[in-house]
Structures are given as C-alpha cells and as structure tokens.
Amino acid sequence: MSESVLNVNEICKDFGGIRALDDVSLNVRSKEIAALIGPNGAGKTTFFNCITGIYTPTSGDVLVNPKDGSERRVNGMKPNHVTELGMARTFQNIRLFPSMTTLENVMIGTHCRTKSGIWGAISRNGKARGEEQAIIEKSYHLLELVGLERYANELACNLPYGKQRRLEIARAMATDPFLLLLDEPAAGMNPQETYDLQELVIKLRNEYGLSILLIEHDMKMVMSISDSVFVLDYGRLIASGTPKEVSENPTVIKAYLGEDEDD
Amino acid sequence: MDEKGAQSTLRFILTAGCDGYADSLKRSVLVALWFMFLTFPIMVIRVDTIENTIDWRWMNLAFVGVGSFVLSFLWRWLLERKELMKGQAARESVVERLLTQASTIPSARLGLLVVVAGIALAFPHMAGMYQTNIMISCLTYIALGLGLNIVVGLAGLLDLGYVAFYAVGAYAYALANMHWGIGFWTILPIGALLGTLFGIMLGFPVLRLRGDYLAIVTLGFGEIIRLVLENWGDVTMGPSGIAGIDRPTFFGIEFGVMDSINYMYYIMLALIVLTIFCVNRLQNSRIGRAWLALREDEIACQAMGIDKTKTKLMAFALGATWAGMAGVVFAAKTTFVNPASFTFWESAIILSVVVIGGMGSIRGVIAGAIILILVPEYLRAFSEFRMLIFGATMVLVMVFRPQGLIRAKRKVYTYDKSTVAGAANE
Amino acid sequence: MEYFLEILFGGLTRGSIYALIALGYTMVYGIIELINFAHGEIYMIGAFTGLIIAGVLGAAGFPAAAIFVLAILGAVLYSAAYGYTIEKIAYKPLRGAQRLSPLISAIGMSIFLQNYVMLAQTSDFLPFPSLIPEFKVPWIGHIISSSELIIVVVTILVCIGLTLFIKFTRLGKAMRATAQNRKMAMLVGINVNTVISATFVVGSSLAAVGGVLIASHIGQINYYIGFIAGIKAFTAAVLGGIGSVPGAMLGALILGQTEAFATGYVSSDYEDVFAFALLVLILIFRPAGIMGKEPVQKV
Incomplete structure (x- = not known):
C-alpha cells in the first residue's frame, strides 16, 4: 500500500479530570477509506476535533502529509490552517450556514483557495471577476457531483435532512482537501440515501483520489466500503484492521454488546 | 373574504x-x-x-x-x-414582494431608480431649509446605519460603541480645523482613515471575544472615548465642545448659509450613494460571504478555512471607516461638536435603525432610517415618546420579526450550462 | 492613614452596591447565558419605587424606621415583578433564537424602561430622603458613617442568605442544576421555566435592595442611574467570572476598591473611565474572570 496521509501518534485529550482520548494512534493511508467506529461517547468526535484543530490534544502528535510530501505537525494549529493544509470535515450535527443559499454554502468552502479582498470586491477588477466566476463554476460542479444543482439558489435550511448532509460534503470538497473527514455522514438517512452516499464516497476516492476517514454507526456501510477500520471504546483504541478482522475481534464484540448477557 | x-x-x-x-x-x-x-x-x-x-x-x-x-x-x-x-418557508410581505418585483423587471427597476434619484436630487429645491436640514440628519443616519450594518448585519458582531468612531471623525475635523485651519475635503479621507485605524486598534484585541462580551466591550470603549472627550479639556475643550467649524467649500468657493446647507445635502447624498455601491458589492463578494458565514456559524466557518479574526477585523474596521467619514460630515454640517452628541443613545439609535430596518439588508436599513428619523421629526407630538417607542419596537421586532422590516435577500446565481462544458474541458 | 481608611470603607460601600446588582447579572447569565441588559433598569425602578413609597408613607406620618423597612420591601416586591414580567415578554419568546436576538431585545427593553420612568416621573434629579437610620458608629465613627455601615452589613447578610438559598433549598439546587445543563435538568423533571423566572425574581430583588440603599445614601436619583450602575455591576460580574455567585461578590469588592482608590489618589474626573478600562482589560486578558471557567466548545 502507499504512504500514509494522516499519522496520529498516541494522542490524549483531557477535559478537567476526564480523559476523553487515551493514547490513540491511527494511520490513514493515501486513497484509503478508513472508518472510525465505536459505541456512543467513545470519543470519536473528540478525536475529529483534535485532529482538525478545534481542540488541542493534551499530548501526542498529529502529523499529516499533504500532497507535496512534507510532513506537518498540526496539533495546536487553528482550524482554518488545518483546512488550508488540506483536511476538510463535515459535522455530526449538521452545521451549514442556514440563511445562505446552497450554492453560497459551497462557495464558502473555496475561501481559503482564493484571494480577492475588499478592494477587489469594491472595484470588481478583472482579477476579482475572473476569480468569482471560477468560484461559481467550481461550486456548481460540486453541487452536480452531490446531485444538488437543482437546489443551487434555495436556502440551505430549506433542504431536507439527507440533502443537507450531502451539501456538507460538497462544501468540504470545495476546500480542495486530500483527506476528507466525515462525521456520521449517514446518520438519519434512509437505506436508499445511505446507498447513494456510499456510492458518492467511493466515487470521491476513485475519481478525486481522496483519502477518507469516516465516523459511522451504520455497520453495513462501514463493512462494505472501508479498507480499514479503527475501533474506539472509552477513549482507547481497542482494535484496528480490515473490516473482517475487526468484526471477528472478541474485544470489539464485547464493547458493542456489553460484558453481561442481560445488557 | x-x-x-x-x-x-x-x-x-x-x-x-x-x-x-x-x-x-x-x-x-x-x-x-x-x-x-x-x-x-x-x-x-x-x-x-x-x-x-x-x-x-x-x-x-x-x-x-x-x-x-x-x-x-x-x-x-x-x-x-x-x-x-414556523413550519412554513418564509413568505415575503407585501412591501417585500413589490420591491422584489420592481427589482427583477429591468424597466421597473430603472424607472424606480430614476424616480428615487429625481426626488433625492430635487429635494432641497422643493423643500425649505428646515426640511433639508432634517433630511441631512436622516441621510447621516442612513450612512451610519449602512456602516454599522456591515458590522452587525453582515458579520454578526454586535457593536454598541459604534458612535465612538463617529466621534473620532467629528473631532478629527473639529480639531484640525480649529488648530490648523485644515479644510473639509482634506480631512474627509483622513477621518475615514482614522476611523479604520481606531477600528483596527480596538478590534484587534477584542474580536476574539464571544458575541455578547464583544457587545459590552465596545459599549465600554464607546463610553471611554466620550468620557475622555468630556474630561480632557486641554485638547477637546471639554463638555462645552468646539464651535465655529468651517463649512465645506466648493473648489475654494464659500457658500452662504442657505447654499451651504444644500451643498451639505448633496455631499451627504454622494456619501450614501458611495456607501450603497460599496456595501452592495461587498456583500456578494468573497469577503461578504465569509462575513455571513461567520455570523451563521463560527465553528463551521473556521473549519471551512476562514480566518475568523482577520475576517472579523475587516468588517469591524470597514464599519469604523464609514463612521469616521460620517463624523467628519456631521461636524461640517453642524459646525459644532461636543461630547453630548456621542452618547450611548446615539449608538442605540443607529443600532435600532439597523435592527428594525433589517439586519444585512441595504433597503431595510434605508427604510429603517427614514421611518425612525423622519417620523418622529414630523410627528412632534410623539417626539418625546421616540426612544420609548424605539425600545419597544426593538423588543417586538426581535420577538416577532427578527429579520426586520425588509429582510435581506441572497443573490440568485444563474448558471449557464454552456460554460459548464467549457470548464469541464480545462 | 485616616484618609486611607476612609477610602477603603468608601470602596467597600460601593463594592457592596455593585455586588447586589452584579449577583442578578451573574445568576441570569449562569442560567440562560444572556447579559440581561435591562437589569440596571430594574435597580433604577427599585430605587424609584422606594422613593415613591417613602414619599407616600412620609406624608402619612409613618415613623422613619418603618418607612425604611417598607420602602425596601416594596421596592423588592416591585422590582421582582418587573424582572418576572420582562423575562416573560422580552426573553422567553426568544429561547432558541439566534444568540444576538435576546441581547438586542434586552437593549430594547432597557431603552424602553428608562424612557418609561423618565416620561412617567421626571427627567430631572429627584431628591431622595435619607431613609437609613443615622447614629454614631462606635469606635470607627470618624471614618465610616452609619449609612455606609448599614449598606455593608445588609449586603453581607444578603450574600450569606443567597448562598444558603442556592446551596440548600430545593429551588436553589434546581437553579444550579439548570445552570449546569438545562436539558438534563428538564429530563430529571425540573420545570426550567419556573427556575428561570425564579432567577429573575431573586436577581431583581437583590438589585432593588441595592437601589434603595444607594439612593438613600447618595440622596438623589434619576431615570439614568441604572445605566452606569448596570455596566459597572456587569464589570464586577465579569471580573469575578460571570456565572459564578461568589465570583460576583469578589469582583464587586475589587471593582469598588479600584474605583475608590483611583478616584481618591489619582483623579476623580475619570471615575467611570477606570471601571470601563478595567472591564475592557479583563475581557481581553482573562474573559473567564477570576473564578470562572473557560467553557468547552461543543461541536
């Protein structure tokens, strides 16, 4: 397999006296779909927050390898710099910009790849106009990719739930990431929507050459699309490997089903 | 029915x-x-x-x-x-629908513009000096409202000390004129620049703060500026203020009182046209979108690669720039400044113009200023109830119509399929 | 030395009043995360109610001590009623709205109340009768007046009472639970609406006590006193760590002393500037205050 794009070394995160993440190490290789699973409250979203700069890990290293090959340590970096490096995420509880249109939501994603400032906006010089046109085109393409181009001028808050999740993916794609972090992308979707999402994720990997790390509770989806699976429980990584290995791992089964028969 | x-x-x-x-x-x-x-x-x-x-x-x-x-x-x-x-998609009110129709049909849009421009230009000649003076103060509030709208309406930063930047502009002209006899046109850009500078100076440390803390810090800052103006008598002449400020000249020509009021009116009008032009372009630009996104959700905004502090600072400084400019014009209009013109009330009035008119909406802010400033002027009987009604309206607007009188509309992007093919071939 | 002590007690008196108002800010903020901008106005209304009651009873020939007690009780009753009503009108319909909406509504309410009192009463300063019983304070009578002493003592008693109330009563416990996690509190059967109303009522009552005491000490009031006092008390609340009850008391003490010493030894022209500057500095350098905790962002 090829080199790793995300390399997390023994990170810990404490909140007051509670250790939410305990020595978690994880490795995502280039063009791989990796899944992070675990029971509720296992620390999955905290893990995402730690590697995207929203939280600073208490200890440990988060290293990423952008396309240019230079390894960068991202813990303590501001979220926007992490995104600039090429890691983009979606949120478990959808965080779109509700009173902006669908297209504008995606356009926001291009912000860190574009430059025009106040003067460009007021003067609308050739450069700013060209850039604006390019932003619109790119965003529209991404909407087509996720199948939302019909809703381009609708307000994001008026979209149905499943479509909002797809819009979040399009918005994240607009930041030109090499690693996409999806936080429960299929939550609240019906089987058909989940299936379409699955296709989309695979398409993103195959056509855009992205590496994808996703948190998901839908085991069917996780088992069918991931190349590797990591299991968190009580903030610890209890297992990792291929979907098959993990699903047969007794510790994992115990974590999910509980230790007692009656649980 | x-x-x-x-x-x-x-x-x-x-x-x-x-x-x-x-x-x-x-x-x-x-x-x-x-x-x-x-x-x-x-x-x-x-x-x-x-x-x-x-x-x-x-x-x-x-x-x-x-x-x-x-x-x-x-x-x-x-x-x-x-x-x-709650469940339904937002519907437009009658006024909003008319405005939308008027602005989507090109001929109606043009017609409306010509009528508005005609009235605006002819106003001082049709109405008397008294009316023109009232209109100038209304225009001042429109300019201030549009400036504050950048900060509050677009970027969602509640600035309760906006009047401080207004004071900076006004005192800059008053002092420069008193000590060195510098004229209006020289100070106008300097006042704007000073506004920006103060905006950056204040904004830089405080913009990390959460929304409600920001409101209080700006309020505190506004009061500090006013108290300094009041107490630093050696420089600012204290509570009695500075009188006898020069009116603007027209390429060196001075006007009589009557003409200079008309002249002031046109200067103010030009400032507003400039403001509308700039804000309109800004709000649908890369920066404007970033402001809106920041207003909606800071965390998502950062996760999308937007530098929170820098973007906020831009909005804050730009808003302050307009206040600085409006301050210079205010000093030139009244030919007199004192700290009493820059109390928290002034900030509150400007804020209510923006909130009641419609946060983020240019047309809303203009409508807000016209209603809030002109109606009390003409209904003298009600003028003592003015602030009472403002306050109550602010509460009612927040409870029943948070988007204000005329809600902000997002730009509709039309996308030409032919360019899609072109772009795909790149 | 005497001058120093005089300033120290002056600062203590100021701090006491700030504490009485700051507690209302901090309690409300702790529960609904709102800067209740109209809180200063509640204090002002408390002072006005006290004045009106004192005026009516004074004309009816009541004894001074009775007037003092009844004025405070009446002010507490009315301020609490105002606090309750304001919450129902201006904040309750806005639960779950955008964060700025209730704040703007609060500012509107504050403007409304100031003008309401100005129009219904007067825009001039009104003389306020000295209600606090006067006597010679033993031993330290030359540096502290009886009214200062009473203000400090009353404040201490009120603070102790409030602490006991929050710690031990059912309602106090419900308040703490709601402040920590509103959703969980609801799940375990706490009526959150009642708790929020109760918080406004308690906070407003404390402000009313402060309003009557300080007005009687200073000897005059107008409709505008709530604005400055409100901001200063808010400064105190932030200084101590907004949301924290002991923090508000501590913050108020520090602010009172800072102001007293700054005006006593530096310059009295800039009295208000010191408070505002302190506010700006704390918020910039330690927004969580002395006893507050930096909140964890929920994503």
Missing part, C-alpha cells in the same frame, strides 16, 4: 392560544390587572419629598388597564401566528 371567513379570522385573532372566548377574556383581564399593579407606583404616584406633596394621577391607571387589555389579545395572536408560521 366572505363573512364566514372573516368571522373565523376574528375568532382566531381573539382566542389565539386560548380555549375559547371566555378563557381569552379571563386571561386578558388578568394581564390588565397585572400591568395595573405593576405600573401603579411609577405611573400613578409622583412624590415631592421636599414639599411633601403627592400627585395622584389615576387616569394613567385606566390607560394602562385598557391598553394592556387590548394589547394582550394582539400579543397572543402574534405569538400564535409565529408558532403557526
């Missing part, structure tokens, strides 16, 4: 949120009694502890009782209506 429909509407209005007429009547009576109790000491009794006399104003109690009885029906109805509307 037929009779039956009208009847059921009336029934809905009268019994909204209650189980029938008897219940709603009972509730309204209770509300009336409660407010009569609540307002009793302050509305009815006025004491003079020196003369030891007491003034009983029983009529007021009756007013409060009847007023709150009627208003309680209205309140319940509005609340119920808001509940019912």
Whole structure:
C-alpha cells in the first residue's frame, strides 16, 4: 500500500479530570477509506476535533502529509490552517450556514483557495471577476457531483435532512482537501440515501483520489466500503484492521454488546 | 373574504392560544390587572419629598388597564401566528414582494431608480431649509446605519460603541480645523482613515471575544472615548465642545448659509450613494460571504478555512471607516461638536435603525432610517415618546420579526450550462 | 492613614452596591447565558419605587424606621415583578433564537424602561430622603458613617442568605442544576421555566435592595442611574467570572476598591473611565474572570 496521509501518534485529550482520548494512534493511508467506529461517547468526535484543530490534544502528535510530501505537525494549529493544509470535515450535527443559499454554502468552502479582498470586491477588477466566476463554476460542479444543482439558489435550511448532509460534503470538497473527514455522514438517512452516499464516497476516492476517514454507526456501510477500520471504546483504541478482522475481534464484540448477557 | 371567513379570522385573532372566548377574556383581564399593579407606583404616584406633596394621577391607571387589555389579545395572536408560521418557508410581505418585483423587471427597476434619484436630487429645491436640514440628519443616519450594518448585519458582531468612531471623525475635523485651519475635503479621507485605524486598534484585541462580551466591550470603549472627550479639556475643550467649524467649500468657493446647507445635502447624498455601491458589492463578494458565514456559524466557518479574526477585523474596521467619514460630515454640517452628541443613545439609535430596518439588508436599513428619523421629526407630538417607542419596537421586532422590516435577500446565481462544458474541458 | 481608611470603607460601600446588582447579572447569565441588559433598569425602578413609597408613607406620618423597612420591601416586591414580567415578554419568546436576538431585545427593553420612568416621573434629579437610620458608629465613627455601615452589613447578610438559598433549598439546587445543563435538568423533571423566572425574581430583588440603599445614601436619583450602575455591576460580574455567585461578590469588592482608590489618589474626573478600562482589560486578558471557567466548545 502507499504512504500514509494522516499519522496520529498516541494522542490524549483531557477535559478537567476526564480523559476523553487515551493514547490513540491511527494511520490513514493515501486513497484509503478508513472508518472510525465505536459505541456512543467513545470519543470519536473528540478525536475529529483534535485532529482538525478545534481542540488541542493534551499530548501526542498529529502529523499529516499533504500532497507535496512534507510532513506537518498540526496539533495546536487553528482550524482554518488545518483546512488550508488540506483536511476538510463535515459535522455530526449538521452545521451549514442556514440563511445562505446552497450554492453560497459551497462557495464558502473555496475561501481559503482564493484571494480577492475588499478592494477587489469594491472595484470588481478583472482579477476579482475572473476569480468569482471560477468560484461559481467550481461550486456548481460540486453541487452536480452531490446531485444538488437543482437546489443551487434555495436556502440551505430549506433542504431536507439527507440533502443537507450531502451539501456538507460538497462544501468540504470545495476546500480542495486530500483527506476528507466525515462525521456520521449517514446518520438519519434512509437505506436508499445511505446507498447513494456510499456510492458518492467511493466515487470521491476513485475519481478525486481522496483519502477518507469516516465516523459511522451504520455497520453495513462501514463493512462494505472501508479498507480499514479503527475501533474506539472509552477513549482507547481497542482494535484496528480490515473490516473482517475487526468484526471477528472478541474485544470489539464485547464493547458493542456489553460484558453481561442481560445488557 | 366572505363573512364566514372573516368571522373565523376574528375568532382566531381573539382566542389565539386560548380555549375559547371566555378563557381569552379571563386571561386578558388578568394581564390588565397585572400591568395595573405593576405600573401603579411609577405611573400613578409622583412624590415631592421636599414639599411633601403627592400627585395622584389615576387616569394613567385606566390607560394602562385598557391598553394592556387590548394589547394582550394582539400579543397572543402574534405569538400564535409565529408558532403557526414556523413550519412554513418564509413568505415575503407585501412591501417585500413589490420591491422584489420592481427589482427583477429591468424597466421597473430603472424607472424606480430614476424616480428615487429625481426626488433625492430635487429635494432641497422643493423643500425649505428646515426640511433639508432634517433630511441631512436622516441621510447621516442612513450612512451610519449602512456602516454599522456591515458590522452587525453582515458579520454578526454586535457593536454598541459604534458612535465612538463617529466621534473620532467629528473631532478629527473639529480639531484640525480649529488648530490648523485644515479644510473639509482634506480631512474627509483622513477621518475615514482614522476611523479604520481606531477600528483596527480596538478590534484587534477584542474580536476574539464571544458575541455578547464583544457587545459590552465596545459599549465600554464607546463610553471611554466620550468620557475622555468630556474630561480632557486641554485638547477637546471639554463638555462645552468646539464651535465655529468651517463649512465645506466648493473648489475654494464659500457658500452662504442657505447654499451651504444644500451643498451639505448633496455631499451627504454622494456619501450614501458611495456607501450603497460599496456595501452592495461587498456583500456578494468573497469577503461578504465569509462575513455571513461567520455570523451563521463560527465553528463551521473556521473549519471551512476562514480566518475568523482577520475576517472579523475587516468588517469591524470597514464599519469604523464609514463612521469616521460620517463624523467628519456631521461636524461640517453642524459646525459644532461636543461630547453630548456621542452618547450611548446615539449608538442605540443607529443600532435600532439597523435592527428594525433589517439586519444585512441595504433597503431595510434605508427604510429603517427614514421611518425612525423622519417620523418622529414630523410627528412632534410623539417626539418625546421616540426612544420609548424605539425600545419597544426593538423588543417586538426581535420577538416577532427578527429579520426586520425588509429582510435581506441572497443573490440568485444563474448558471449557464454552456460554460459548464467549457470548464469541464480545462 | 485616616484618609486611607476612609477610602477603603468608601470602596467597600460601593463594592457592596455593585455586588447586589452584579449577583442578578451573574445568576441570569449562569442560567440562560444572556447579559440581561435591562437589569440596571430594574435597580433604577427599585430605587424609584422606594422613593415613591417613602414619599407616600412620609406624608402619612409613618415613623422613619418603618418607612425604611417598607420602602425596601416594596421596592423588592416591585422590582421582582418587573424582572418576572420582562423575562416573560422580552426573553422567553426568544429561547432558541439566534444568540444576538435576546441581547438586542434586552437593549430594547432597557431603552424602553428608562424612557418609561423618565416620561412617567421626571427627567430631572429627584431628591431622595435619607431613609437609613443615622447614629454614631462606635469606635470607627470618624471614618465610616452609619449609612455606609448599614449598606455593608445588609449586603453581607444578603450574600450569606443567597448562598444558603442556592446551596440548600430545593429551588436553589434546581437553579444550579439548570445552570449546569438545562436539558438534563428538564429530563430529571425540573420545570426550567419556573427556575428561570425564579432567577429573575431573586436577581431583581437583590438589585432593588441595592437601589434603595444607594439612593438613600447618595440622596438623589434619576431615570439614568441604572445605566452606569448596570455596566459597572456587569464589570464586577465579569471580573469575578460571570456565572459564578461568589465570583460576583469578589469582583464587586475589587471593582469598588479600584474605583475608590483611583478616584481618591489619582483623579476623580475619570471615575467611570477606570471601571470601563478595567472591564475592557479583563475581557481581553482573562474573559473567564477570576473564578470562572473557560467553557468547552461543543461541536
């Protein structure tokens, strides 16, 4: 397999006296779909927050390898710099910009790849106009990719739930990431929507050459699309490997089903 | 509407949120009694502890009782209506629909623009000096409102000390003119620049703060500026202020009082046109979108690669720039500045223009300024109730119509399929 | 030395009043995360109610001590009623709205109340009778007046009472639970609406006590006193760590002393500037205050 794009070394995160993440190490290789699973409250979203700069890990290293090959340590970096490096995420509880249109939501994603400032906006010089046109085109393409181009001028808050999740993916794609972090992308979707999402994720990997790390509770989806699976429980990584290995791992089964028969 | 429909509407209005007429009547009576109790000491009794006399104003109690009885029906109805509307997609009000129609049909748009421009240009010649003066102050509030709209409406940063930057501009001109005789046109850009500078200076440390803390810090800063102006007598001439500021000249030509007011009017008008032009372009630009996104969700915004502090600072400084400019024009118009013009009330009025008019909406802010500034001027009888009504309206707008009178509309992007093919081939 | 002590007690008196108002800010903020901008106005209304009651009872020939007690009780009753009503009108319909909406509504309410009192009463300063019983304070009578002493003592008693109330009563416990996690509190059967109303009532009552005491000490009031006092008390609340009850008391003490010493030894022209500057500095350098905790962002 090829080199790793995300390399997390023994990170810990404490909140007051509670250790939410305990020595978690994880490795995502280039063009791989990796899944992070675990029971509720296992620390999955905290893990995402730690590697995207929203939280600073208490200890440990988060290293990423952008396309240019230079390894960068991202813990303590501001979220926007992490995104600039090429890691983009979606949120478990959808965080779109509700009173902006669908297209504008995606356009926001291009912000860190574009430059025009106040003067460009007021003067609308050739450069700013060209850039604006390019932003619109790119965003529209991404909407087509996720199948939302019909809703381009609708307000994001008026979209149905499943479509909002797809819009979040399009918005994240607009930041030109090499690693996409999806936080429960299929939550609240019906089987058909989940299936379409699955296709989309695979398409993103195959056509855009992205590496994808996703948190998901839908085991069917996780088992069918991931190349590797990591299991968190009580903030610890209890297992990792291929979907098959993990699903047969007794510790994992115990974590999910509980230790007692009656649980 | 037929009779039956009208009847059921009336029934809905009268019994909204209650189980029938008897219940709603009972509730309204209770509300009336409660407010009569609540307002009793302050509305009815006025004491003079020196003369030891007491003034009983029983009529007021009756007013409060009847007023709150009627208003309680209205309140319940509005609340119920808001509940019912929650599920539906937002509908446009009549005014908004007319405006949308007028701005989407090109000929209507052009016609409307010509009419508005015509009235605006001819105004000082049709109306007298008194009217023009009022209009200038209304225009000043439009400019200030549009400037604050960048900060509050677009970027969602509640700035309660906006008037401080206005004071910076006004005092910059007053002092430069008094000490060195520098003219209006030289100071106008300098005032703007000073506004920007103060905006950056204040903004840099405080913009990390959460929304409500930011509001208080800006309020504190505004008060500090005013108190300094009041107490630093050696430089600012203290509470008595600076008088005899020069009016602007027209390429070196000075005007008489009458002409110079007209001239002021046109300067202000030009400033507004410039403001509208800039804000309009900004709000649909890369920066403008980033402001909106920041207003909606800071965390998502950062996760999308937007530098929070830098983006906020831009909005804050730009808003301050406009206040600085408006301040210079204000000093030139009144030819007199003193700290009393820059109290928190001034900030509150500008804020209510933006909030009531419609945060983020240029047309809304203009409508807000016209209603809030002109109506009290012409209804002199109500002018003492002005701030009372402003305050109440702010609460009501927030409760029932948070988007303001004329809500902001997002730009509709039309996308040409032919360019898609072109772009795909790149 | 005497001058120093005089300033120290002056600062203590100021701090006491700030504490009485700051507690209302901090309690409300702790529960609904709202800067209740109209809180200063509640304090002002408390002072006005006290004045009106004192005026009416004074004309009826009541004894001074009775007037003092009844004025405070009446002010507490009315301020609490105002606090309750304001919450129902201006904040309750806005639960779950955008964060700025209730704040703007609060500012509107504050403007409304100031003008309401100005129009219904007067825009001039009104003389306020000295209600606090006067006597010679033993031993330290030359540096502290009886009214200062009473203000400090009353404040201490009120603070102790409030602490006990929050710690031990059912309602106090419900308040703490709601402040920590509103959703969980609701799930375990706490009526959150009642708790929020109770918080406004308690906070407003404390402000009313402060209003009557300080007005009687200073000897005059007008409709505008709530604005400055409100901001200063808010400064105190932030200084101590907004949301924290002991923090508000501590913050108020520090602010009172800072102001007293700054005006006593530096310059009295800039009295208000010191408070505002302190506010700006704390918020910039330690927004969590002395006893507050930096909140964890929920994503």
